[in-house]
Amino acid sequence: MNQDNLIKIFRVFVVVALIISLFINFNLLSRLEQIEFQVNQITTNQHNMMSEVSGQSNHIRDVMQDIKQQQSWISNIKMDLDAKKFENGQGEAAFEWQVKELEPGSEVVFHYAFGKIDEFTEIPAEEIQKGLYRASVPIEMDLKPRWEVDMRMDKQALEEQMEQYRLKYFVSVSYDEQSKSSEIQTKDIGDFGTSYYGILQVDLHKDQNNINVRFVNHHINESSFQIKEATIQKYENDTFIGEEKLELEPENNPPEERIGMYKMHQIEQYENMRLVMKVVYDNGKTFEKEIY
The missing domain is CATH 2.60.40.10 (Immunoglobulins)
Incomplete structure (x- = not known):
């Protein structure tokens, strides 16, 4: 076999090898594209699933909160504080709430602690209509504006003021030897004067x-x-x-x-x-x- 025939055979071999290589690369590329598509699809499905789970969780949480509120024996305690009724630093905070489960002859009491005092004071609640109660708490505080001098506030003084005028309160209902209480709520009214000044x-x-x-x-x-x-x-x-x-x-x-x-x-x-x-x-x- 002469040299020319060897060269021809070598060229044919190279061409065949290139064709086989291209075919293999094409198959690999196709498979990679399929794998990439599948990965993207899995990621999308996972994202959709997480979004759906998150949405369902939020919905369940909202439903549970509504059920909890509906099944609660007492409504949220609303507070009304009118700065224009304060004279010489003295006024009152009015509270109103509804008791949903109440036995005849039950005693409804409002408990509150003001400022740095941890001991709660008890006052009898007034029933203004069936199941609807209110109570008034005397408040002593100086209503004043908030000063911001050169955009630097005395945060420590503000925190001390808030603590000094922190109001904690809850409601208890007693019948015979049974008693139940609502959760303690907290209201900071130290910055209340800002609303008016x-x-x-x-x-x-x-x-x-x-x-x-x-x-x-x-x-x-x-x-x-x-x-x-x-x-x-x-x-x-x-x-x-x-x-x-x-x-x-x-x-x-x-x-x-x-x-x-x-x-x-x-x-x-x-x-x-x-x-x-x-x-x-x-x-x-x-x-x-x-x-x-």
């Missing part, structure tokens, strides 16, 4: 010779009291040396925004300088806060 934001910008004061009053709801006058009281150490009145920016105070923005006020610096913000509300209440 708003948040007073004071931003200070200090340059070489002056202090620029930006004052903003944020109203929480429509029943908030309005500020009649806002002034900066100037002191040299403890000596009062005068005051400067802040002016509103009417164009930046749309009624629907519930915000009172005042013009930037500039005060020339001096030695031993102290600044106190003073606000007077339309109900006659006055509040002061040292800002510098």
